[in-house]
Amino acid sequence: MSIRSFLSNRGELAQSSSTRSPIVMSTRIRLARNLAQFPFPGWAKKTQNEEVLGRCLEVTARIPQIKNPTGLRIDELSELERQILFERHLISRELSNEPEGAGVIISKDQSCSIMINEEDHLRIQVIKNGLHLKRTWNFINSIDSAVEESLDYAYSKDLGYLTACPTNVGTGLRASAMLHLPGLVVSGQMEKVVRAVNQLGIAVRGIFGEGSDASGSFFQISNQQTLGESEAEILKRLNSVMATIIEREEDAREKVLEDDRNKIFDKIGRAYGVLKNGHLLSSSEAMNRLSLIRLAIDFGSLAEQSRGLVDRLFIECQPGHIQFNANKEIEPNQRDVLRASYMREAFAKIPEPSFDHFTQ
Amino acid sequence: MAESINCDICSKLATVHLTQIVNGKIHKIDLCETCAKEKGVTDPNGFSLADLLASGVDNDGVDVSHSDLVCSVCGFTPEDYKKLGRLGCPSCYEDLAPMVEPMLAYMHKGVSHIGKKPENTLARVESRSKLTEIEDQLQNAIDEERYEDAAELRDQLLHLSKEEEGFHVH
Numbered sequence: 001m002s003i004r005s006f007l008s009n010r011g012e013l014a015q016s017s018s019t020r021s022p023i024v025m026s027t028r029i030r031l032a033r034n035l036a037q038f039p040f041p042g043w044a045k046k047t048q049n050e051e052v053l054g055r056c057l058e059v060t061a062r063i064p065q066i067k068n069p070t071g072l073r074i075d076e077l078s079e080l081e082r083q084i085l086f087e088r089h090l091i092s093r094e095l096s097n098e099p100e101g102a103g104v105i106i107s108k109d110q111s112c113s114i115m116i117n118e119e120d121h122l123r124i125q126v127i128k129n130g131l132h133l134k135r136t137w138n139f140i141n142s143i144d145s146a147v148e149e150s151l152d153y154a155y156s157k158d159l160g161y162l163t164a165c166p167t168n169v170g171t172g173l174r175a176s177a178m179l180h181l182p183g184l185v186v187s188g189q190m191e192k193v194v195r196a197v198n199q200l201g202i203a204v205r206g207i208f209g210e211g212s213d214a215s216g217s218f219f220q221i222s223n224q225q226t227l228g229e230s231e232a233e234i235l236k237r238l239n240s241v242m243a244t245i246i247e248r249e250e251d252a253r254e255k256v257l258e259d260d261r262n263k264i265f266d267k268i269g270r271a272y273g274v275l276k277n278g279h280l281l282s283s284s285e286a287m288n289r290l291s292l293i294r295l296a297i298d299f300g301s302l303a304e305q306s307r308g309l310v311d312r313l314f315i316e317c318q319p320g321h322i323q324f325n326a327n328k329e330i331e332p333n334q335r336d337v338l339r340a341s342y343m344r345e346a347f348a349k350i351p352e353p354s355f356d357h358f359t360q
Numbered sequence: 361m362a363e364s365i366n367c368d369i370c371s372k373l374a375t376v377h378l379t380q381i382v383n384g385k386i387h388k389i390d391l392c393e394t395c396a397k398e399k400g401v402t403d404p405n406g407f408s409l410a411d412l413l414a415s416g417v418d419n420d421g422v423d424v425s426h427s428d429l430v431c432s433v434c435g436f437t438p439e440d441y442k443k444l445g446r447l448g449c450p451s452c453y454e455d456l457a458p459m460v461e462p463m464l465a466y467m468h469k470g471v472s473h474i475g476k477k478p479e480n481t482l483a484r485v486e487s488r489s490k491l492t493e494i495e496d497q498l499q500n501a502i503d504e505e506r507y508e509d510a511a512e513l514r515d516q517l518l519h520l521s522k523e524e525e526g527f528h529v530h
Contacts, residue, residue, distance in 0.1 A: 034450060036481070039434045043448035119446065141476070152485070153478040154450035159464070160473030162453055164446040166463050169453070171475045201469065228470020 003081055006070050007324060010312065011088045011110035012127055022298040023246050024131040025178040025218065025311065028089070029140050032163045032172035033122040033147070034154040040164035041101070041117040049101030049117050056116045059150045060105040065143045068108035074099035080329060083320030089127060094118055112143065119164050120172075122147065129311075131177060131242065133235050141231075160227065170227030175238050179245060182217040182295050183252030186264065190219075193245060201225050202241050215284070216291035216314065221245065253298070257358070265355050268296045276347040281340040286317040293353075301353040313346060367392035431455040491520050 038044055038052050057071045074082065074095060082096040085104070090113045095102050103116040115123040124147070126140040154162040160170040168174070184190045194204045205220045221242060223234045256264050271292035274281070281289075294310050296302045315321060322335045322342070330338065367374045367390060374390035426438050436448030438459050447453065453460055464471050494517050501510040 036450060039449040040447060042444055042446050043434060043436060043440075144476075145479075148478045149480050152481045155478050155481060156450075156453060156473070158472055159453055160475060161478070162450040166447065166453075166460055167467055169464065170468065170473050173475075225468045227464060227468035227473060230475040233474075 003072065003077065006106075007081065007084055009108070009110065011090070011315070012129065021130045022294075023180055023249055024242070025180055026127055026129050027132050027136050027175075027177050028125065028127040029133070029136045029173065029175045030123055030125040031140060031144050031161075032120040032168045032174075033124065033144065033161060034163060035121050036152040036154045038121065040119075041121060042119065042164060046101060052121050053101050053103050053116050055151070056114075056122060057103055057105065059147060060114050060116075060122075063143060063146045065139070065146055066105065066107045066112055066114075069105050070108070071105045072103060074102040074104065080320060080323055084324050087315060087318040087320045090125075091115055092118060092123075112139075114143075114147075120168070133175060133177075133239055137175070137231065137235055168226050171229070171231050171234065173226055173231055173234060174222055175235055176220050176222030177238075177242055179219050179221055179242070179249070180217060180291065180294060181219055181245070181249050182291055183249045183256060184245075185217045186256055187252045189248070189252060193248060197221065197241050197245070200237065200241055202238060216287035218287075218291070253295075257299075261355075261358065264295075265358075268292045268299075268301065268353055272296070272347070272350075272353055275343045276350075276352075278340045278343065280336045281317075281343060282336055283317050283319060283322075283339065286339055286343065287314065290314055290317065293350075296353045299355075300357060301355055302350065306350050309346060309350070313343070316342070365390045367395050369395040426456070426459045429456050429459060487520060487523060491517065494520065 034040060035052060035055075038048055041049055041052070044052070053073070060066070061069055061071050063069075074091070077085075077099070082091065082099075085091040085106075086093060086096050088110065090106055090110060091104050092115065095104065095115050095118045101117050105114045105116070106112070111128060112124075112126050114125070124140060124144055126136050126143070128136050156162055161172040163169050163172055181190065181193075184193055197204060201224045203222050203224045205222075221238070223238050226234075229237075271289035275286075275289050275293065290310055290313055293302065294307070297304060297307050297310065316325070317339055319332070319335060322339050323330050325342065326338055365374045365377070366372065370392060372392040372394070374392050376391040376393065376396040378389045378391075430437050431448055431452045432455050433451035434449040436452050436456070438456065441447065441456070441459070447456070447460070461471065494513055498510055498513040498517065501507075501513055
């Protein structure tokens with residue numbers, strides 16, 4: 001399959017038919033694994049990395065759990081193709097920036113990818129829409145076991161799976177969920193939440209400082225520690241922290257609707273206006289406006305059917321996807337024009353938000 | 361606008377502010393957009409403050425003063441860790457243990473692995489070490505002219521290597 005036609009398939013995150021939910025955009029788990037007989041990629045010789053890449057591509061390509069996989073060498077991809085895989089969360093920035101001896105295997109539905117020679121020899125990742133920690137774990141666990149049938153992993157009885165960075169040793173497991181928390185952002189509670197969950201060994205990633213709506217109010221919540229706790233315990237803790245955050249977000253939204261509803265309705269209305277009628281749209285503005293549209297869906301002000309489209313637009317408004325859709329490389333200013341036109345087209349099909357049900 | 365804070369790495373205006381509490385200690389980091397990107401803070405795939413801390417922005421808990429240590433397998437030293445923020449090979453964990461162990465205690469919930477085991481790998485490792493053991497015994501038996509024992513050991517060896525091959529067929 002050519003890379004172009006592969007990329008033309010929408011990824012798991014852009015599927016409109018799957019189980020979607022308010023607040024939780026997606027669940028992701030990754031496992032860090034290394035081969036026993038080789039130095040870690042950052043310390044290995046070029047020839048060793050090539051050998052690892054060859055063996056891993058061969059083994060991962062015939063794992064029954066990964067249907068119709070596409071195996072790619074990163075050094076054979078263009079900058080733009082790498083950018084698209086990055087925007088879809090299928091490869092990391094690091095893999096994209098250091099292509100020598102690096103590769104990736106991606107399942108046809110793009111819910112599973114295995115990076116080869118990133119920081120570790122293998123970075124297995126499964127990503128699903130909505131909150132599905134258990135299901136995601138079961139799936140990745142079986143992929144991991146299947147790979148291990150053919151490859152000897154670096155493992156110690158005391159320290160578990162050995163990884164290049166000591167922060168990942170043990171289970172090698174990082175589980176995360178992408179949460180949409182506009183209520184907590186608008187009501188200024190986000191920093192408090194971050195401090196509270198940090199104390200539980202859970203990390204929150206997000207860019208603060210650039211105004212309260214930065215990055216569309218998306219936050220990634222993930223476990224920080226990997227040693228001294230089983231996979232099940234890590235997932236359980238993350239799950240309960242997430243349940244609390246979701247509850248807080250729901251409360252915050254309710255409070256905003258009680259205290260200051262016209263302000264939030266106004267923001268949503270303006271976001272809709274800009275997306276439907278704008279002619280210049282940067283990716284960060286698009287993210288922030290789309291975030292409000294997603295909130296409008298949660299409020300029942302827009303049809304639930306639009307959720308799949310809106311979630312897809314978060315990815316398709318990114319610079320790489322704008323250029324891919326245009327089939328050429330484009331300067332940033334010109335991208336803003338194209339992005340706006342893409343949004344106008346998409347929003348022509350979305351009827352305007354209605355807030356009548358709040359006043360009845 | 362909040363008061364302006366400078367990036368911990370390059371001193372430009374910081375726009376990314378992270379706070380984490382690891383084992384009761386508060387760690388704060390302020391970064392500019394460029395350094396945040398470079399350090400992978402904005403990369404949803406793998407950032408953790410612990411990585412940043414471990415790579416030397418904040419050296420608490422990371423002791424790289426063990427200058428006499430070197431990995432017997434890959435030649436990696438604590439000095440290399442200071443530069444790379446990562447280890448050289450799986451054996452580094454054992455050979456550089458005096459440096460690594462305090463870091464693990466600092467970063468993680470415990471210092472012993474609980475959880476999944478790579479069952480196939482462990483089975484293969486065990487079968488290989490058994491193979492070596494019997495080969496040694498066989499050599500001894502031959503050296504000591506215990507030919508009946510040697511024949512029996514040779515049969516065991518044949519049997520085991522067939523099993524070992526079986527692992528690779530799957």
